[in-house]
Amino acid sequence: MALYSLTVFMLSCPLTILAAYLWLFASWAQYSWFLVLYHTLVAFTLSSILALFFVLFILYRFFVPQREFHYLNLANAKxxxxxxxxxxxxxxxxxxxxxxxxxxxxxxxxxxxxxxxxxxxxxxxxxxxxxxxxxxxxxxxxxxxxxxxxxxxxxxxxxxxxxxxxxxxxxxxxxxxxxxxxxxxxxxxxxxxxxxxxxxxxxxxxxxxxxxxxxxxxxxxxxxxxxxxxxxxxxxxxxxxxxxxxxxxxxxxxxxxxxxxxxxxxxxxxxxxxxxxxxxxxxxxxxxxxxxxxxxxxxxxxxxxxxxx
CATH class of the missing domain: 3.90.550.10 (Spore Coat Polysaccharide Biosynthesis Protein SpsA; Chain A)
Structure with missing residues (x-):
C-alpha cells in the first residue's frame, strides 16, 4: 500500500504542477474539462500522500511487529x-x-x-x-x-x-x-x-x-x-x-x-x-x-x- 501510494504521488504531483502552471499562465482555466482534470490531479496527489502517511505512521506501527536489538559475538568468526x-x-x-x-x-x-x-x-x-x-x-x-x-x-x-x-x-x-x-x-x-x-x-x-x-x-x-x-x-x-x-x-x-x-x-x-x-x-x-x-x-x-x- 505504501509503495503504490508513493507511485501515485510521484506520477500525479508533476502533472498537478504542470496543470497549475497552465491555469496561471496559459489561461486554460476557461475550459471546463481542464478544471475537472486539474481537480482530479489535485485529489490524487493529496489522497496519495495522506495514504502514504497513514500506512507508514499508523498502520505500520500497529500491525508490523517490532524487533529487539540483536547482538552476536563474532570474535572468532572466519x-x-x-x-x-x-x-x-x-x-x-x-x-x-x-x-x-x-x-x-x-x-x-x-x-x-x-x-x-x-x-x-x-x-x-x-x-x-x-x-x-x-x-x-x-x-x-x-x-x-x-x-x-x-x-x-x-x-x-x-x-x-x-x-x-x-x-x-x-x-x-x-x-x-x-x-x-x-x-x-x-x-x-x-x-x-x-x-x-x-x-x-x-x-x-x-x-x-x-x-x-x-x-x-x-x-x-x-x-x-x-x-x-x-x-x-x-x-x-x-x-x-x-x-x-x-x-x-x-x-x-x-x-x-x-x-x-x-x-x-x-x-x-x-x-x-x-x-x-x-x-x-x-x-x-x-x-x-x-x-x-x-x-x-x-x-x-x-x-x-x-x-x-
Missing amino acids: VHVCLTAYNDEICIGDAAREFKSNPLVNKVIVVENNSKDNTYQAAVKSGADAVITETVKGYGACCMRALAEGAEGLDDDDIVILCEGDMTFSGNDINKFIAYIENCDLVLGTRTTQELRAMRTQMDWLINPANQVVAKMIQIRFWGTRLTDVGCTYRAIRVGAYRRLASRLKVRGNHFSPHMFIEALKMRMRVIEIPVVFQARAGESKGVGSNKIKAARVAIRMLKLLYAA
Missing part, C-alpha cells in the same frame, strides 16, 4: 572474501592482494565469469586462495557462485564478503562490515557518501540521484530499513543468513544486487547500510558504468523486482 571478475586482468591481482593483506581475512576467492583475457591467470599469480571460473554468463550468476564458494566449509556464524575485483572498493572497509554485522544478517555498502567517493566515478549527476530514488522506493516498501544505494556490489553476510537466503536467489543479470537484499528483506532479515570508499574503476566497466541507456534498462528490471516483492 571471514572469506569473494571477488567477482570479468575481463579484469589489469586489476584483479591488485584487488586480491589488497583484500588478502587485511588481517581479518582468512581466505580470498576469485570467481571469474568466462573472461576473454588473462583474468584467471592474473588471479592465480596474485596469491588468491582459490580461483574459479563460473561458466554461466551474467553478473548475478557470478555472484551466486561466489557466495556459494565463500560459504563452503564455514559455520553459520562466519562471514562471507562479496565484492567486485575492479579496484573500485577498498579492502580496508572490511573492518566496517565486521563491526556492523555483529548486529544484523546482511550489511550493504553505499557509494552515495560524497566524502568517501572519488570525483571521477560512474556515480555522476544522473546515476547517483536516480539510484537514490529507487533505493528510497525500496525503503518505503520495506519501512524501517534505511537505503540509499541499490547498485553497490560490496556487502557482507553471515553464512547462516546466506544459507537461508540461497534458494531464493535467482537473478543472473546486473540487477542481482537489489534482488539479493530485497529477498533478504522479504524474509525479515536484519539489513543495514554503511558508507564505503568508492574509487574510479581500473579498466573499462562491464556493468552499467556511465551508459545511461543500459542504466535505464537495469533500473526498469530493479523496479520490476520491487513491485513484484
